[in-house]
Amino acid sequence: MIARQVFSLATRGRGSYPITDRIDSVVQEAGIGTGICHVFLQHTSASLMLCENADPDVRDDLERFMSRHVPDGDPLFVHVDEGPDDMSAHVRTVLTHSDLTLPVRDARLALGTWQGVYLWEHRHAGQRRRVMITVIGE
């Protein structure tokens, strides 16, 4: 069996947005007991992230780490058509994930206790992001 749904999310600029519940709803509707759930982001300046879900400081620390590691406006970058966060957003995306595959058990996402799924927006301006979900199993 296979099920497919697409949803979109309007971000309010750089930062991480919880999407675990939306993905889990798709899994529940799919009615697939055991299998996998593939999550795919159709963009090159935002990421999918599995991250600690209890303390918001974790995601703030990640944001600070990434801002230091891949600075906006790095003089190394030639591709700056859309401003100082254009190329840094592409680098952040390549260094993280555009696709995640998660286990499904009893028709629910089978994450660990402390795992949450987040859409990580890397552009400073808000964007509309499309997430494509595919559930496969039986």
Next chain:
Amino acid sequence: MIARQVFSLATRGRGSYPITDRIDSVVQEAGIGTGICHVFLQHTSASLMLCENADPDVRDDLERFMSRHVPDGDPLFVHVDEGPDDMSAHVRTVLTHSDLTLPVRDARLALGTWQGVYLWEHRHAGQRRRVMITVIGE
């Protein structure tokens, strides 16, 4: 066809632990000739890694690289409840992988000659880690 198994591994603290053989055993037992094997770690402070499997220096070099790149006790970090390796472990996890999908051929993992799968523990203290395996194919 689909098969599911979970195993746990008790780590002895930071470092990488070979798990190729355990995953390959699950694949063999599944009796699925052609397909994919999804490996998932239900934790946010350890990773899955595909790495060179012949020279242990490679994994030592990776550990040194990561320790320099994501230093324990970085003054940037606010989330330090569990000590100086708490937040660095989360960052290491986000920068690497919690899920891997591997090809299955002739009811075995179809890795390259030099590829091995490792569980990469990022905490200094030993932890019990759960690995969920799903084999899909026919």
Next chain:
Amino acid sequence: MIARQVFSLATRGRGSYPITDRIDSVVQEAGIGTGICHVFLQHTSASLMLCENADPDVRDDLERFMSRHVPDGDPLFVHVDEGPDDMSAHVRTVLTHSDLTLPVRDARLALGTWQGVYLWEHRHAGQRRRVMITVIGE
């Protein structure tokens, strides 16, 4: 339904090589309307990358970023049997991706408008690289 194909690519040394069309051909031949396409690289010194596909400067900037982030000949590295780009190639691989899973819709890859798939060679000398494709769906 499941379909499997392997192709090889002869690289001309460090840099990224577009492989979207080759993967999409495999998907079309598979005749699977809705599902996923798993792409796997059987090597530990080259990566798969989803990246912006319109401006070649993006991939040049990524290459420069990576060369600064993971320098060849880093004195930290012990594993240098094959020269100064031996260990840096392994680190680049671990920090990026050996496997990608992409959605399939209407028997085609369902990528975003600006997404392309690239094989990212990390060694300076040309290499022959094997890519294993598995399409699963119905």
